[in-house]
Amino acid sequence: MQVVDANQPPPFEGRNLYRTHRALREAAAREGAEWADARLERWGEVLGRPDTFALAARANRNSPELATFDRFGNRIDEIAFDPAWHELMAMAMREGEHASPWSEPRPGAQVARAAAYLMHAEVENGTQCPLTMTYAAAPLLSRHAGTLAWLGQSWLPRLHAHDYDPRSLPVAGKRSALIGMGMTERQGGSDVRTNTTRAEPAGDGAYRVNGHKWFFSAPMCDAHLILAQAPGGLSCLFLPRFLPDGRRNAVLLQRLKDKLGNRSNASSEVEFAGATAWLLGDEGRGVPVIIDMVRHTRFDCAIGSAGLIRGAVAQALHHAAHRRAFGRALVEQPLMQNVLADLALEDEAATTLALRLARSFDAPADSADAALARLATPALKYWICKRAPAVVAEAMEVLGGNGYVEESMLPRLYREAPVNSIWEGSGNVMCLDVQRAAQREPAALEALMAELALARGANGRLDRHVEALGAMLASGAGEADARRQSAAIAVALAGALLARHAPPALADAYCASRLGETGTATLGMLPTGLDYAAIIRRGMPD
Numbered sequence: 001m002q003v004v005d006a007n008q009p010p011p012f013e014g015r016n017l018y019r020t021h022r023a024l025r026e027a028a029a030r031e032g033a034e035w036a037d038a039r040l041e042r043w044g045e046v047l048g049r050p051d052t053f054a055l056a057a058r059a060n061r062n063s064p065e066l067a068t069f070d071r072f073g074n075r076i077d078e079i080a081f082d083p084a085w086h087e088l089m090a091m092a093m094r095e096g097e098h099a100s101p102w103s104e105p106r107p108g109a110q111v112a113r114a115a116a117y118l119m120h121a122e123v124e125n126g127t128q129c130p131l132t133m134t135y136a137a138a139p140l141l142s143r144h145a146g147t148l149a150w151l152g153q154s155w156l157p158r159l160h161a162h163d164y165d166p167r168s169l170p171v172a173g174k175r176s177a178l179i180g181m182g183m184t185e186r187q188g189g190s191d192v193r194t195n196t197t198r199a200e201p202a203g204d205g206a207y208r209v210n211g212h213k214w215f216f217s218a219p220m221c222d223a224h225l226i227l228a229q230a231p232g233g234l235s236c237l238f239l240p241r242f243l244p245d246g247r248r249n250a251v252l253l254q255r256l257k258d259k260l261g262n263r264s265n266a267s268s269e270v271e272f273a274g275a276t277a278w279l280l281g282d283e284g285r286g287v288p289v290i291i292d293m294v295r296h297t298r299f300d301c302a303i304g305s306a307g308l309i310r311g312a313v314a315q316a317l318h319h320a321a322h323r324r325a326f327g328r329a330l331v332e333q334p335l336m337q338n339v340l341a342d343l344a345l346e347d348e349a350a351t352t353l354a355l356r357l358a359r360s361f362d363a364p365a366d367s368a369d370a371a372l373a374r375l376a377t378p379a380l381k382y383w384i385c386k387r388a389p390a391v392v393a394e395a396m397e398v399l400g401g402n403g404y405v406e407e408s409m410l411p412r413l414y415r416e417a418p419v420n421s422i423w424e425g426s427g428n429v430m431c432l433d434v435q436r437a438a439q440r441e442p443a444a445l446e447a448l449m450a451e452l453a454l455a456r457g458a459n460g461r462l463d464r465h466v467e468a469l470g471a472m473l474a475s476g477a478g479e480a481d482a483r484r485q486s487a488a489i490a491v492a493l494a495g496a497l498l499a500r501h502a503p504p505a506l507a508d509a510y511c512a513s514r515l516g517e518t519g520t521a522t523l524g525m526l527p528t529g530l531d532y533a534a535i536i537r538r539g540m541p542d
């Protein structure tokens with residue numbers, strides 16, 4: 001039967017994800033990456049193609065498989081991925097998502113990469129795990145290239161290469177390389193002091209590592225940075241997959257995790273059976289060494305969740321613009337307008353925050369902006385990642401029954417949404433980190449208050465919120481209040497940025513609904529009298 005008018009919207013894919021995202025374009029230019037406009041527009045076009053959406057669906061439908069042995073019984077510990085995974089990785093590495101601020105440093109490089117990464121997250125998320133870890137490890141490794149010359153000679157050029165080389169080979173034979181991270185053990189992930197994996201000096205400059213990791217994502221990476229107990233205490237070590245003489249390192253993959261989402265990506269459990277690794281920094285300084293990688297991965301979690309939010313909200317707005325019910329388009333129904341405007345506020349806030357945070361990663365290490373990042377990174381990692389599941393669930397409902405069906409892609413975004421909040425420091429751990437920074441690092445607190453002061457006078461509710469926030473942070477509140485503190489910082493930053501840069505209808509609606517004691521339990525409960533239509537128009541992906 002031929003259905004003439006099925007009241008179904010046209011496909012979402014086939015649009016330029018950059019050109020159709022006003023908040024992203026404006027933020028990229030404002031935060032220092034105006035020069036990247038044409039490049040981001042090209043990347044937005046590539047990502048928005050129906051073919052790219054199809055690759056993403058396929059890579060997630062056909063999860064990777066572990067082969068521990070070859071047919072002769074030799075240990076191989078290989079991961080077989082769907083070809084779609086490799087294609088997506090190649091696209092992202094050509095774009096430089098794993099390296100561009102290091103391979104092509106210039107002012108605004110972090111912002112440009114963040115914009116590219118955010119758009120990637122709208123389409124596929126599993127591939128972002130190894131891309132992020134490689135991006136995050138490179139500055140740490142270049143800092144240690146002075147003491148381990150081979151890091152600078154063999155590894156860094158390959159980590160910076162805009163090329164994808166998935167072959168299982170010693171690094172010398174490869175065009176590019178990927179890095180992962182192994183900290184979490186069975187008995188503790190947040191509290192890595194409980195790590196039991198041991199690293200003993202081997203007498204030849206290397207260490208022998210014995211133990212396990214309970215989560216070891218992207219095990220096909222060419223090397224991992226791990227934590228292990230050396231004689232001098234918990235230490236950070238560089239553990240390659242292949243040894244310089246060409247043998248496989250004793251990194252034995254036990255099984256792959258059967259995860260809620262992130263199914264295109266392989267996350268493994270691993271045992272180290274006398275594996276060879278090299279110390280980075282001093283024994284006993286493992287956490288201070290690896291924290292430099294971790295702050296970059298946390299930054300990426302915030303950007304990635306901003307992308308998830310945009311991906312879901314853009315599809316919801318698109319659907320509502322085309323679907324009719326009770327004689328009118330959904331986008332014209334007053335109650336749906338409230339829901340859509342509320343979703344669009346989350347989208348604009350998350351994108352704006354993510355790119356402002358990116359600018360602080362571009363800033364010199366001794367600047368006020370870098371101090372701001374010390375507080376803002378955990379606060380925004382907490383807040384943006386925490387908003388994602390609620391936003392994606394609400395966006396799914398906008399699509400009605402279609403939203404619950406795999407083909408719409410919303411189920412995949414929904415399954416993906418919680419993970420950024422859990423890994424790289426779960427919610428509570430982030431909030432306790434914010435509290436520590438607020439109490440112990442006066443420069444970070446000062447930078448935060450200075451940033452918020454830039455919006456003083458723009459909105460009375462915002463001014464009152466910032467004043468109360470200052471008092472709350474100065475009061476030395478206890479651990480039980482840490483979530484309230486982090487949330488208050490995040491919405492203050494969002495309110496201040498929107499008041500300065502977004503259309504007034506949007507900034508007013510954000511401040512009216514997110515600041516003070518009005519916190520909404522669900523989306524779609526914005527106060528009446530706001531300009532919903534203007535907010536929706538701005539978020540519409542057209």
Ligand SMILES: Cc1cc2nc3c(=O)[nH]c(=O)nc-3n(C[C@H](O)[C@H](O)[C@H](O)COP(=O)(O)OP(=O)(O)OC[C@H]3O[C@@H](n4cnc5c(N)ncnc54)[C@H](O)[C@@H]3O)c2cc1C
Nearest residue numbers: 181182183184188189190215216217423424425426428429
């Ligand atoms: C898909 C996936 C992939 C992963 N890949 C990797 C990887 O590649 N490498 C790696 O090292 N790890 C990886 N992880 C592990 C991840 O980083 C940890 O799961 C995470 O850090 C939490 O550690 P945990 O699971 O041991 O939970 P726990 O540390 O036991 O924490 C459980 C809960 O308690 C909370 N909590 C902890 N301490 C406190 C406190 N003091 N006060 C209040 N609340 C607290 C936490 O916020 C959390 O909600 C991955 C996880 C997932 C889900």
